[in-house]
Each structure stands twice: as C-alpha cells, then as structure tokens.
Amino acid sequence: MPSNGYSLRAHAIESLTVIKRPDVPLRVVLRNTAAVVLPLGIGMAMGHSQIGLGVAAGALDTMFSDQPGPYRQRMRQLVLASLAAGLASLVGFLIGGELLPILIATAACGFFGGLLVVFGVDTARVGMTSMILLVITASTPTSFGAALGGATLIFAGGLLLTVFSLAAWPLQRYWPERQALASVYAGLAELARQQAHDDADVPALTEAMTTLQHTLLGRHRAHGRAMEAFGVLLELAERIRLELTAMGELHADPTTHAMFRDDAARVLAAIADALEQGESPEQASHALQTLRASEQALFEGSSDTGGMPAHIHALSGQLAAAVRNADWAGSRGELRASAAETRLPQSLRSSATWATLRASLTPRSVAFRHAVRMAVCLSAALWISRMLQLPHGYWLPMTAAIVLRPDFAATFNFGLQRVLGTVLGLVLTTVLLHITPDEPWAHLALMAVLCMAFRYLATAHYGIAVAALTGTVVILLSFEGVNPGLAVSDRVINTALGCGMALLAYVAWPTWERGRARAALAVMLDAYASYLRSLARSDQRNAHRDARTAARTARINAQASIDRMRTEPATPPELLALARALFANSNRLARTAMTLEAVIDDVATLPAQADISRFAEHAADALQKIAAALREQHPIDALPDLRSLQRTLVALMQDAPDRAAGELLARISDRLVDNINALAYVMHRSQPEVAATAAQPPA
Numbered sequence: 001m002p003s004n005g006y007s008l009r010a011h012a013i014e015s016l017t018v019i020k021r022p023d024v025p026l027r028v029v030l031r032n033t034a035a036v037v038l039p040l041g042i043g044m045a046m047g048h049s050q051i052g053l054g055v056a057a058g059a060l061d062t063m064f065s066d067q068p069g070p071y072r073q074r075m076r077q078l079v080l081a082s083l084a085a086g087l088a089s090l091v092g093f094l095i096g097g098e099l100l101p102i103l104i105a106t107a108a109c110g111f112f113g114g115l116l117v118v119f120g121v122d123t124a125r126v127g128m129t130s131m132i133l134l135v136i137t138a139s140t141p142t143s144f145g146a147a148l149g150g151a152t153l154i155f156a157g158g159l160l161l162t163v164f165s166l167a168a169w170p171l172q173r174y175w176p177e178r179q180a181l182a183s184v185y186a187g188l189a190e191l192a193r194q195q196a197h198d199d200a201d202v203p204a205l206t207e208a209m210t211t212l213q214h215t216l217l218g219r220h221r222a223h224g225r226a227m228e229a230f231g232v233l234l235e236l237a238e239r240i241r242l243e244l245t246a247m248g249e250l251h252a253d254p255t256t257h258a259m260f261r262d263d264a265a266r267v268l269a270a271i272a273d274a275l276e277q278g279e280s281p282e283q284a285s286h287a288l289q290t291l292r293a294s295e296q297a298l299f300e301g302s303s304d305t306g307g308m309p310a311h312i313h314a315l316s317g318q319l320a321a322a323v324r325n326a327d328w329a330g331s332r333g334e335l336r337a338s339a340a341e342t343r344l345p346q347s348l349r350s351s352a353t354w355a356t357l358r359a360s361l362t363p364r365s366v367a368f369r370h371a372v373r374m375a376v377c378l379s380a381a382l383w384i385s386r387m388l389q390l391p392h393g394y395w396l397p398m399t400a401a402i403v404l405r406p407d408f409a410a411t412f413n414f415g416l417q418r419v420l421g422t423v424l425g426l427v428l429t430t431v432l433l434h435i436t437p438d439e440p441w442a443h444l445a446l447m448a449v450l451c452m453a454f455r456y457l458a459t460a461h462y463g464i465a466v467a468a469l470t471g472t473v474v475i476l477l478s479f480e481g482v483n484p485g486l487a488v489s490d491r492v493i494n495t496a497l498g499c500g501m502a503l504l505a506y507v508a509w510p511t512w513e514r515g516r517a518r519a520a521l522a523v524m525l526d527a528y529a530s531y532l533r534s535l536a537r538s539d540q541r542n543a544h545r546d547a548r549t550a551a552r553t554a555r556i557n558a559q560a561s562i563d564r565m566r567t568e569p570a571t572p573p574e575l576l577a578l579a580r581a582l583f584a585n586s587n588r589l590a591r592t593a594m595t596l597e598a599v600i601d602d603v604a605t606l607p608a609q610a611d612i613s614r615f616a617e618h619a620a621d622a623l624q625k626i627a628a629a630l631r632e633q634h635p636i637d638a639l640p641d642l643r644s645l646q647r648t649l650v651a652l653m654q655d656a657p658d659r660a661a662g663e664l665l666a667r668i669s670d671r672l673v674d675n676i677n678a679l680a681y682v683m684h685r686s687q688p689e690v691a692a693t694a695a696q697p698p699a
Contacts, residue, residue, distance in 0.1 A: 011409070011413075011566070011567040012412070012413075012416060015413045015416065015417065016416070016417065016420065016463065018461075019460055019461045019464070020459065020460045020461065021460065022456050022457060022459065022460040023459055023460075024455060024456050024458070024459060026456075028066060028165075028455070029452050029455045029456045030452070031066075031161075031164040031165060031167075032059075032063045032066055032161065032164070032451075032455050033448055033451045033452045033455065034164060035059035035063075035157070035160050035161040035164050036056045036059045036060050036063070036157075036448075036451050037056070037444065037447065037448045037451065039051075039052045039055035039056050039059070039157065039160065040052040040053060040055075040056040040444060040447075040476075040479065041441075041444055043055070044440060044441075044444070044479075049479055050480075051153060053476070053479060053480060054150055054153025054154055054156075054157065055153050055154075055156050055157040055160060056157060056476065057136075057153075057154055057157060057476070058082070058085055058086075058153065058154035058155060058156060058157020058158045058160075058161075059157035059158065059160055059161045060157070060451070060472070060476070061085050061129050061132055061133055061154070061157075061158075062078060062081040062082055062085055062129060062157070062158040062161055062162075063161065063455060064125055064458070065077045065078050065080075065081035065122070065125050065126065065129070066078060066161060066165045067122055068176060068179070068180075069122075069176055069214075069215060070176050070177065070215055071166055071169045071173070071176065074165055074166065074176075075162065075166055077122050077123075077125075077126070078158065078161065078162040078165060078166075079158075079159075079162060080123075080126045081125065081126045081129050081158055082155050082157075082158025082159050082161075082162060083155065083158075084126045084127070084129050084130040084133075085129050085130065085133045085154050085155060085157075085158050086151045086152065086154055086155030086158070087130070087151070088109065088129075088130035088131070088133040088134040088137070089133045089134070089136075089137045089147075089150060089151040089154045089155075090147055090148065090150075090151035091105055091134060091137075092105075092133065092134045092135070092136065092137030092138040092141075093137045093138075093140070093141060093142050093146070093147030093150055093151060094141070094142075094144065094147045095138070095141070096137060096138030096139060096140065096141035097141035098141075099383075099386060102138050102382065103379050103382060103383060105134065105138075106131075106134060106135065106138075106375075106378045106379045106382050106397065107375045107376070107378070107379045108375070109127075109130055109131050109134050109378070110131060110371070110374040110375035110376075110377070110378035110379065110401070111371045111372065111374065111375035112127070112371070113126075113127025113128065113130050113131050113371075113374065113401075114127060114367070114370045114371035114372075114373070114374030114375065114404075115127075115357065115360060115367050115368065115370075115371040117366075117367050117370055117406050118356055118357070118360045118365075118367040119353075119356070128401060128402065131374075131378060131397075131398075131401040132398050132401055132402070133154065135378070135382055135394045135397040135398050135401070136394050136398060137150070137151075137154075138382070138394065139392075139393065139394040172278070174227075174230070175278070176215060177215055177216060177227070177230050178275045178276065178278060179275075179276060180208070180211060180212045180215040180216070181212060181216075181230060181233055181234070181237070181272075181275045182272045182273075182275040182276040183208045183211075183212075183272075184205070184208045184209055184212050184237050185233075185237065185268050185269075185271045185272035185275065185322075186268075186269065186272040187205035187208055188205070188237060188240055188241060188244065188268045189265045189266075189268035189269040189272060190205070190265075191205060191241065191244050191245075192244055192261050192262075192264045192265035192268055193261065193262065193265045194248070205241075206552055206555065206556060207556055209237070209238070209241070209549075209552060210549070210552055210553055210556060212234060212237070213234070213549060216230050216231060216234050229325045232321070232325045233275075233322060233325050233326065235545070236318050236321055236322045236325070237322075238545060238548070239314075239318050239601075240268070240315065240318050240319065240322070241594070242594050242595075242597055242598040242601070243311050243314055243315040243318065243598055243602075244261075244264075244315070245591055245594045245595055245598065246311050246594070246595040246598035246599065247261070247311055247312075247315070248591075259294050259297075260291070260294050260295060260312060263287065263290050263291035263294045264291060264315060264319060266287040266290070266291075267284055267287040267288050267291055267319045267322075267323065268319070268322075270283040270284035270286075270287050271284045271322055271323060271326045274326050274327075275326055280327050281323050281326040281327055284322075284323045284326060285323055288319060288320055288323050291316060291319065292316060295312060295313070295316050311598060311599075311602055313602075314598075314601070314602045366406055366407075366511050366516075367406065369406075369509060369511045370404075370405075370406040370511070372509065373404060373505045373506060373508075373509055374401070374404055374505075376505065377400050377404055377501055377502060377505035378397050378400055378401055380501065381396045381397035381399075381400040381497075381498060381501050382394075382396075382397040384396065384497075384501075385397060385494070390490070390493070390494060391490045392482075392490040392491065392494065393494065395490065395491050395494035395495060395498065396494040396497050396498045396501075397498065398498070399418065399494060399495045399497075399498025399499060399502070400498040400499075400501050400502045400505075402414065402418070403415045403418055403498065403499050403502040403503075404502040404505060404506065405506075406511065407511070407513060407564045408506055408510065408512070408513070408564070408567070408568045408569075409513075409563070409564045409566075409567035409568065410564075411502055411503055411506045412503065412567065413462070413567075414462065414499075415499035415500075415502055415503050416463075416499075417461075417462045417463035417466060418462070418463070418466050418495060418499055419495055419496050419499050420463050421462065421463035421464065421465065421466025421467045421469075421470070422466060422467070422470050422491055422492050422495040422496075423492060424463070424464070424466075424467040424470075425466060425467035425468070425469070425470025425471055425474075425491075426470065426489070426491075426492055428467050428468075428470070428471055429470060429471040429474050429475070429484065432446055432450075432471065433446075433475075433484055440479070443475050443478065443479075444475075446471075446475060447471075447472055447475040447476060450468045450469075450471040450472045450475070451468070451472045453465070453468035454466075454468040454469040454472055470491060473491075474491070512565075512568055512571075513561055513564040513565040513568055513571075514565050514568060514571050514572065514575055516561060517561045517562060517565045517575065517579050518575075518579075518630050518631060518633065519631055520554075520557055520558045520561035521558050521561070521579060521582050521583065521586075521630060522627040522628070522630045522631035523554050523557070523558070523627075524551070524554040524555055524557070524558040524583075524586060525582075525586060525623050525624075525626055525627035525630065525679070526554075526623075526624060526627045527547075527550050527551040527553075527554035527555075528551050528554075528586060528589055528590060528593065528623055529620040529621075529623035529624045529627065530547050530550065530551070530620070531544075531547040531548055531550075531551045531590075531593055532593055532616050532617075532619050532620040532623065533547075533616065533617060533620040534546075534547040535593065535596055535597055535600060535616050536612075536613040536614075536616040536617050536620070537613070538600045538609065538612075538613065541601065544597055544601075548594070548597070551590065555586070555587075555590065558583060558586075559583065561579075562576075562579045562580065562583060565579065574686065577686075578682065578683075578686045581682045582630070582679060582682055582683075585675065585678045585679050585682060586679065588671075588675050588678070589623075589672070589675035589676065589679070592668060592671045592672050592675055593672070595668055596616075596665075596668050596672070599661070599664055599665060599668065611648075611649050611652050612649065612665065612669075614645075615642075615645055615646065615649050615669060618640040618642060618645055619640075619642060619672055619673075619676060621640060622639045622640055622642060622676050622680075623676060623679070625637045625639060626639075626676070626679050626680055626683055629683060630683065636680060636683055636684070639676075639680060642672075642673045642676060642677070643673055643677075646669045646670060646672075646673045649665075649666075649669055650666045650669070650670075653665060653666060
C-alpha cells in the first residue's frame with residue numbers, strides 16, 4: 001500500500017499534467033467574451049473608456065455564473081451574481097479608505113459568502129463574486145456619487161451577460177432540458193453496448209441521471225405540455241437502465257443477445273441525437289424496426305433465451321415508448337399522450353433557506369468552518385496588503401478568496417495551479433504584448449482571445465486557464481493606465497502570498513475528510529437498505545423510483561468523499577482501503593438490487609411473493625447493521641442468517657408455476673447474500689481485534 005505522502009505527490013503531478021476534455025460549448029465562450037469585450041470596445045470608440053471598463057469588469061466577474069441548466073435557474077443565478085457584485089462594489093468604493101470598517105466588511109462578506117457553499121457550487125459562486133469585487137473596489141475609495149455610478153456599471157455588466165445568456169430562451173425554450181436528456185440517453189447507449197458492464201465503466205451516467213432529475217423536477221423547472229413528455233422520457237430512462245442492468249447481471253449468452261443489445265444501443269443513440277438537435281426521431285424509428293426484427297429472430301432462432309424473455313420484451317416496449325415521446329419532447333412537438341406527474345424525491349428537494357442556514361451554524365458543520373476560515377483569511381489578507389502597502393495589493397485577498405475551498409484537495413489544487421498559472425501568464429503576456437502592435441484595438445483583440453481561452457479551458461486545466469486570465473486582467477488594467485510589466489510582476493507576488501495564506505488558513509482549522517468518510521459511506525449503505533426495503537413492497541413503484549434516486553445521490557456523495565480523502569495528508573492507508581473496498585462492493589449490491597427491481601416489475605406474478613418481501617426486509621436489516629457499525633466504529637451486531645433464508649426461499653420457489661422466474665429470483669437472491677456478506681467481511685477485516693474473536697460471515 002503506497003503511503004499517503006506519495007498519493008499527495010501523485011495527485012499534485014496529476015493535477016498539473018492531466019488536461020480534461022473542455023466541456024464549455026463554443027456559444028457560451030463567445031457570448032461570455034462578447035459581454036466583456038463589446039462594452040470596452042464601444043466605450044473606447046465613443047471616448048468613454050471608463051464606462052466600458054466598468055461594464056466589462058462586471059461581466060468578467062459574473063462570467064462563471066453562466067452555467068448549464070433550465071433558463072429560470074440560469075436567470076436566477078446570474079441576477080443574484082450581478083446584484084452581489086454591484087452591492088459589494090458599492091460598499092468597497094464607499095468604505096475602502098477606512099481600515100477598520102473595510103476589515104469588518106470583509107469579515108462579514110467572507111463569512112456569509114463562505115456559508116453559501118451549503119447551497120451548492122452555483123450559489124457559492126455568488127459569494128465568491130461579492131468577495132472579489134469588495135476587495136478590488138476597496139483599493140479605489142471614492143465619493144458616494146462616483147461609488148454609485150461605478151457599482152451601477154458593474155451591475156450592468158452582469159445584466160448584460162445575463163441578457164446574452166438568456167437571449168435564446170424565446171427561441172429554444174426547452175434546450176437545456178433536451179440536452180440533459182440527450183446526455184442520459186447517450187450514456188444508456190454506451191451501457192447497452194457493453195456485454196458485461198460495471199457502473200464504473202460509465203461514470204458519467206450516474207451523475208447525469210441525478211442532474212436530469214434536478215433539471216426536470218427541480219424548483220426552477222419549466223412548465224408546459226412538453227415537460228410532460230420530458231417526464232415520461234425521464235421515467236423511461238430509469239426503466240431502460242434497470243433492464244440493461246438486469247440483462248448484464250443475469251449472465252445471458254453474449255453471442256445470443258449481442259445483436260439485440262447492439263440494436264438497442266443504436267435506438268438509444270438515435271434518440272439522444274434527436275433530443276440534442278430538437279428534431280423528429282426518424283433515425284430512431286428505423287433503428288426500432290430493426291430491433292423488433294432482432295427481438296423476433298432471437299426467440300424464433302433459439303429455445304434458450306437465458307430465462308430473460310420478460311426483460312427483452314420490456315426493454316423493447318420501453319424503447320418504443322421513448323421513440324414516441326422523443327417526437328413530442330420540445331416546443332415544436334405536440335404531446336399526444338398523458339403521463340402521471342413525476343415528483344421530486346424528498347432527498348432531492350431543496351430545504352427552506354433559513355432552516356438550512358440555521359442547521360449549518362455549528363462548528364461541526366463543514367460550511368460553518370469554511371465560512372470562519374474565509375472570514376479570517378480574507379480580512380487578514382486585506383490587512384497585510386494594507387500594512388505592507390503592496391502594489392496592487394487587492395490581488396492578495398482576491399487570490400485567497402478564490403483559492404480557499406471547503407476541502408483540502410481543492411484548496412491545494414487551486415493554489416498550486418494558480419501560482420504556476422500566474423507565472424506562465426507572466427511569460428505569455430510579456431511575449432504577446434511584445435509581438436503585438438502597441439495599439440489599443442490590437443490589445444483589445446488580444447484580450448478577447450485570452451478571455452475566450454480562459455473561459456474555454458477553465459474546466460479542462462485551471463492552471464492554463466489562469467495563465468490566460470492573467471493576460472486578460474493585465475491588458476484590461478492597461479486601459480486604465482497600469483503598466484503591464486509591473487502589473488504582472490505584482491500579480492505573481494500577491495498570488496503566491498494569497499495561495500500560501502489560503503492553505504495556511506485551511507491547515508489551521510481543517511475539516512479533514514477522513515473524519516467524515518465513514519459517515520458518507522454509512523449514509524450510502526443506509527440508502528441501499530431503504531432501496532431494498534422499498535422493493536419488499538412490490539406494488540409501490542413510485543417508492544422504488546424515489547429510493548433508487550436517493551441511493552444514487554448517496555453514492556455520488558460517497559464517491560466524492562473518497563476522492564477528497566485520497567489527496568489529504570496523513571490519511572490512514574487502512575481507512576482509504578476500507579472506503580474503496582466498501583464502495584466497490586456496494587456497487588455490486590446496487591446492481592443486484594436494480595436487477596431485482598427489474599424482475600419484480602417485469603414478472604406478472606412473483607412466486608413466493610410474501611417470502612421474497614421478508615427476505616428483502618432481512619437483507620435491508622443486515623445492511624443497516626453494517627452501516628451502523630461503520631458509522632459508530634464498533635463490531636457488527638449479529639446479522640440475520642441470510643444464507644439459510646435464501647436456501648429456504650429457493651426451496652419454496654422450486655414448485656412455482658413460473659419456473660423461469662423462480663430460477664431468476666434464486667440467482668438474484670444468491671448474489672444479494674454474497675454482496676452483503678462481502679460487505680460484512682470487509683468490515684470484519686478492517687477490525688483485526690474483532691476479527692480474532694468474532695465468527696466470520698458465511699462465504
């Protein structure tokens with residue numbers, strides 16, 4: 001087992017050398033850059049460059065609030081970011097010249113801005129925007145009239161970017177919803193192509209399903225008849241994934257079923273293309289005809305269907321329904337069928353804002369600790385910059401605000417990449433300004449190119465993006481008369497100091513993930529137990545869906561916790577190994593549970609239904625005991641003898657009229673026992689002192 005120090009070094013090297021595929025659409029890059037460059041260009045042309053600078057600065061600072069999602073949600077985020085930028089700028093302009101008031105303001109802004117992480121990344125960006133604008137404008141205090149004018153210009157820049165972002169709303173009302181659906185159906189097509197699959201092979205699908213739930217059923221969802229078709233497609237996507245999982249888990253003959261799965265993949269890919277383009281799914285209809293011919297040939301050409309005719313027929317029907325609804329999914333289509341209203345599961349509903357904030361006001365809260373660190377670090381950075389009279393000293397607190405994150409890994413990564421990116425930006429900007437004609441319009445064109453590069457590469461490699469941002473800001477300041485050479489060197493010094501302060505602030509009062517990972521994994525196991533318990537009530541399909549969605553969310557959170565813990569210093573290797581083993585084995589259990597749900601839904605009458613329900617309840621009880629032992633770090637309480645219960649269940653199903661269904665359920669129940677026993681074994685193995693005296697679970 002490699003040491004954690006090695007893991008941290010490896011993670012640092014990986015963060016510097018690995019470039020992800022950019023995921024920002026070109027239209028977003030162009031409209032964001034236009035919101036920054038056009039006001040400055042118009043201001044220069046009309047002889048009011050200061051006005052253009054104010055609007056461009058507002059657009060640049062709110063740029064990253066332009067994120068994918070329903071138009072209502074996008075409008076809310078951008079307007080909030082614009083308001084935060086304008087108000088923070090007004091405060092900075094007014095009291096920036098008084099040290100004590102501005103320190104109090106930065107502490108308050110840092111605390112409440114940092115606390116916004118409890119509402120997610122998008123809302124946290126609003127807090128960061130306010131912190132950045134406060135410390136920047138505090139460096140140039142002015143009169144009330146001038147302050148109001150400057151803050152209004154910054155607010156106008158945010159509104160301009162909002163207008164550009166929402167310009168297509170009347171023409172493409174349902175575009176974000178269609179894109180979210182297209183992403184899920186493309187992931188399903190990839191899943192269908194795999195004869196033996198693992199959830200880890202399609203990591204984007206699980207997260208895409210949760211994103212789709214938020215997009216279609218969240219607070220900011222659109223309304224209308226087309227949304228009903230989207231709801232049908234969402235439910236069908238859930239059902240299709242269950243059937244594909246069941247077919248892969250039941251060890252079907254790959255040769256016999258390869259043609260059917262390939263045809264299903266073509267149908268799903270064609271649906272994804274139709275949704276993405278907003279066109280009628282004609283290609284999907286042709287692919288569906290081929291699939292139906294494949295389905296007929298499958299049963300005519302072979303008497304051994306692997307005990308899965310119900311799954312194949314169900315998948316065929318669901319694909320046909322998906323093709324029909326894809327034709328209705330959009331502003332141009334007409335809804336020709338009605339669907340039951342789908343509701344957002346409790347686990348995905350947004351709690352009341354004030355209740356959430358009150359619950360976070362405790363030192364045990366990650367958000368509270370981050371808020372305190374941010375308040376102290378931001379104020380200290382501003383005080384140091386004033387005491388040392390650093391040139392362009394606002395870059396010091398601004399860097400601290402950007403780099404300091406709620407977890408160590410993100411703080412370390414952003415700090416490292418920001419320092420190196422700034423140095424790279426120094427070299428890049430010096431070279432580019434040397435070879436570019438010394439004309440304002442040439443500099444404006446160069447700034448536009450760098451701004452586009454920053455927006456496009458920010459999610460691909462933050463260090464390279466920062467290099468482009470450095471050039472963008474330096475050129476922007478040059479229009480205000482700041483010498484580019486001095487500005488870049490000052491930025492390097494302040495950036496290094498700001499990153500160091502952010503990392504020091506985190507280490508001074510850390511929230512180590514190793515203290516929270518067990519709880520996250522226990523929540524995941526509890527969610528899987530609730531999912532199994534819902535399957536014991538075979539007639540409540542809405543409960544199945546809600547429990548499955550909650551389990552998916554818990555799994556994403558557990559994966560994120562493990563990823564953060566992996567990069568923290570001094571993480572015990574034994575804890576990391578335990579977390580990885582529990583997560584891997586829980587994935588097997590999740591697939592088995594999904595297979596069981598597919599069988600319950602596809603088989604008209606379950607053999608020994610009452611006994612199956614009792615078995616599922618006992619399995620859920622065992623999972624909850626494992627979760628409790630993990631959370632409380634004590635030996636596992638006596639588990640039900642699942643193996644004996646499973647053998648009794650198999651004996652009862654041997655005389656069932658539907659022998660194929662009985663055989664399927666026997667195999668599924670056997671795997672479920674293996675999955676739970678494997679989790680129990682991993683827990684026993686992690687407690688050597690307990691394992692020496694406790695009986696091992698059955699194999």
